[in-house]
Amino acid sequence: MNDNQIAVTLPTIPKEVADAIETARKQGACNGTIIDVRxxxxxxxGVxxxxxxxxxxxxxxxxxxxxxAVEKSAEELEREAHAAIREMYRYHTTGVTDEEDDAYADGVLDTLNTLGIKIEGVNA
Incomplete structure (x- = not known):
């Protein structure tokens, strides 16, 4: 980036708002019209x-x-969290492990079981 460029961070908005914007755009609405609807x-x-x-x-x-950017749904966030837990669990339970890895994996299992959370490949 050179001195004349400005970095723009895209806002993250709820899916409902993104859908409303897309519906308005499909009807040919300009930014001003969308603000008027707001x-x-x-x-x-449909908006x-x-x-x-x-x-x-x-x-x-x-x-x-x-x-x-569109906010992730609760289901998407849960899927990502489960995938991260599954990967971390695999890392600590496969190959050559030491006592710390075993303790870490046991802690993950205990926590998931205590909370009643089942994750395929970990405790389900």
Missing amino acids: NDDFTLA SGAVLRLISLDTLLSALINGY
């Missing part, structure tokens, strides 16, 4: 001003101008 000054079929108000006006403006 303010209940204008209506678009709720209340949904657009789930995020701040500044965040919405940034999303409209710079683009955005």
Whole structure:
């Protein structure tokens, strides 16, 4: 990056807001129209001003101008967490392990079992 470039961090917005923006865009709505819908000054079929108000006006403006990332769903976050736990468990239980690895793996199993969480490849 040279001295004249500015790094832009894309905002992360809820899926509902991203869907509303995409619905508005498919109807040919410009940024101003989407803001009008947010303010209940204008209506678009299938686009709720209340949904657009789930995020701040500044965040919405940034999303409209710079683009955005969509928040991960609870299911996606759970899948990623389970995959990370599974990988960490495999690391500590395969190959040559020492007492610390065994203790770590036992701790993972104990925690998951205590919390009633089942993860394929670990304790299910």
